Amino acid sequence: MTSVDISRLLAQGAQRLLEGGLVAFPTETVYGLGADAENPQAIARIYAAKGRPANHPVIVHVAPDADLTYWVKSVPAEARALMQAFWPGPLTLILPRAQHIPAAVSGGQDSVGLRCPAHPIAQELLRQFARLKPNGQGGVAAPSANKFGQVSPTHASHVRAEFSGLTESELMILEGGPAQVGIESTIIDLSRLDRGIGPVLLRPGHISAAQIGAVLGAEPAHPDAFAPQVSGSLKAHYAPRTPLYVLSTAQLLNRIEKERIAGRVAAVAFHPPGDTANSDVDWYPCAADPHAYARDLYALLRDLDERGYAAILFEQPPRTLAWQAVNDRIGRAAAAFS
Template sequence: MASRETLLTTDVHEAAALIRRGELVAFPTETVYGLGADAFNPEAVRKIFEAKGRPLDNPLIVHIVHLDQLAHLVRDVPEAARRFMERFFPGPLTLVLPRHPDVPDEVTAGLPTVGVRMPRHPVAQAFLEACGTPVAAPSANRSGRPSPTRWEAVYADLNGRIACILQGDRSDMGLESTVVDCTGSEPVVLRAGAVPLEALREVVPETRLVGDETSLKARSPGTRYRHYAPQARVVLVDHPDEAVPDPRHAYIGLTPPAHPEAFGACCVCPDVETYAYELFDFFRRCDAQNCTRIYAQRVPHTGLGLALMDRLERAAS
């Protein structure tokens, strides 16, 4: 476990050199900040679980910058996955594929599959290019906490526990990638995310949401444990009238409360996209203000609302 002050840098080459030395580097992506290690260095990958306090049976996503890197990560690429890559790579989509035997068990939690994504964030791409190796990376936060959309949030959670934070702007989406298993007869969304189900079905109409298939859910991060939770209790409401105004309480949603000034923190969003973008940052702001309760308005389970409600329901569990 690192104990020295975490290095802050904007130099992708300085950060990549640390990856090649087996260290951990947090880096920006379009979804949230990731915590990266060389995917083919088992000792480095184990440091991720130690730094985050992450359960060892929770698999990681491997980040690539070139499609030819897939040859070292997967045994084959099914036709549905190829179609998704053509449409959504680079972007906020993770594909679960048959694992290549060279991928360490530490990355896959011993599963026969591996999740792969190609971020579109320019700093992430430059960083991955400089690393020269696929990078395994979950979100760069302590396990169970809200995912970080700013480097400052990474620093608050992991300073002294990782070698470096590659500084970038605030993540421009605010929710993690969609995870789709492409190893079966039809693609299965294991985790709703920044790419909506409707967009996936435009490419492969047979795509479906995972049901109660526990063995499938285990192939995706963010599906088996309490996640995305602030210190305050999260209470889901249909309308702000259900929220109890109090300086120790907070509210976030699409409909403004009658007396927003009565809450310690209040975030009224014009649409679901903004709600998703603001959610994790708002959670962390509420923690900084020592809020005891956060009222979050429900949204329909369609489009990006499906992923937003997944995060809200897990935070409120």
């Protein structure tokens, strides 16, 4: 595809957003399902397409040169420090929502999640959309482009498969290659600083708590009972349709014998056994690096989910801070079957 073709498609995508339509677009984390963040009817189309509960907030994506004071009541020093360090990038900040921003993007809460994506196509879409808006503010509400609770898409083909029932006039899909991070953004709550609460890590991601702590001087706290609800916070989430279990090495080997009764099994392990002659088990090696593991995780889950296995068994990754985001995602995927 030529640069002229890409520019034309981006212009069409920005116009589609202005008209209240849906546009799926690539980011460095996963593909997002986007709509005008200031148009409640457009936001409702996101929720309807995904089958998403109306009280489950979405994240507003903004361009690198966006005026954040338009979207939030205030931008504290902590937010500015994190933006300086990690934006554009896979970090979402939860801040007090400006009164004129629709509550629909926040599930009715007084806070709003903001992120500036690093993917060049996402950035140009946001810039072009902002230029079309009369107020010059082009925020795009965009959860992951999949049905609610299912595996997030990291390729445009995943989006097409997920929303095969929608026509091109109902959903425009922008191509942008595979996502390079592969899991959703880190979410930090800064919305309660005036009450002496925070920063709080609401969802782990590619940017670690240690990296956040290095910027702020102290690592973010764990979520409390009164923390804002955010995307991906449900116990069961990111789940394939095939039953999935996360097991220790010994448990995995024992479980294989049990699951063989039900049919063929996929086993994802760091060091698959040399003897893989068992015709009821297909072994899949996984990356030893947490970032490489995360990048490939959702594509692997989608692939295995389509192969008709009786079960998918994952060897438990290390329980260290470096693996926190990976363990969060596969733990929530497995929770649907616990």
